Amino acid sequence: MTETVVHVTTLEQWKSVLDVWFKQGYEWHGTGKSYHERYFDDGWRFLLLNKDNDILKPTWGRQSIEYSEFMAQQKEDNKMATYYVTQEQLDLIKDLKNESIDKLDYLLLNSNQAHETFNGLHVKESNALLRYLGGDDTIEFKVKEQLYRLSRIDDEGDKVYLTFNFGTPDWDSVKDYAFTVPLDEIKQWKTPAWEIEKAD
Known part of the structure; x- marks a missing residue:
């Protein structure tokens, strides 16, 4: 060493x-x-x-x-743990981190806003948030990038999604199998038959 x-x-x-x-x-x-x-x-x-x-x-x-x-x-060296949140959640996290008053008091005073904003955080992210607010420098929060997929209505009137089968474009009726990528990349696959939509 x-x-x-x-x-x-x-x-x-x-x-x-x-x-x-x-x-x-x-x-x-x-x-x-x-x-x-x-x-x-x-x-x-x-x-x-x-x-x-x-x-x-x-x-x-x-x-x-x-x-x-x-x-x-x-x-x-991967010592930093990164958690991805929405822009609204990140804004509130920054507000909490910069608050000069006690963070618990701030959360209690603004509990409705905090509950609505943090609704959807997983347990792991919630625990990381508490550690981060407590001063843990090995945790950071970033805005998760919005992903998109392509969908269309097939001949039978069902909604289908663009997928890939061994590198070849295909379709599937299960949206969880859809090809999901950032907006710039999904635009490369857009044709008149397919519509761009936000992925969950």
Whole structure:
């Protein structure tokens, strides 16, 4: 393993880097899993994970990466969990995250709006939302992309959907088997016989 040195500028960043390494099973040499805020208070701004898998306070002048780059690497390494929600849900999540008042009070005061907005979230997404609002930096929410499908009415008056059978365009009466893609791609398959519609 190579050494990793991360440059941080705030105590919050210091703790975030340590949280990542603690979750991966690393700890300070001989002192366990502690934030050691006193190091930060004393002016240290670099965290080192050395080749012996110990977290140490490094000496000044080592080659380092910035905090933002480190967190981006964690995301690339699939340490970041991404949940897809509607734009309305994302807007409310951002409002909740930025609220200066207690988030639970905010939810209680706006329970009807929250219930309507979050209706349809799965249990896994709901649990992730609570962790995210609690400060978990390994969770992010993004707007799920709207998907579309093609449908038409066949000779018997039944609605059918475009599918593919071994790479060849075909049709099926079950909409769950429909070919669903973003709008730009579905337009490439549109002909006068087929109508574009939003997928559920």
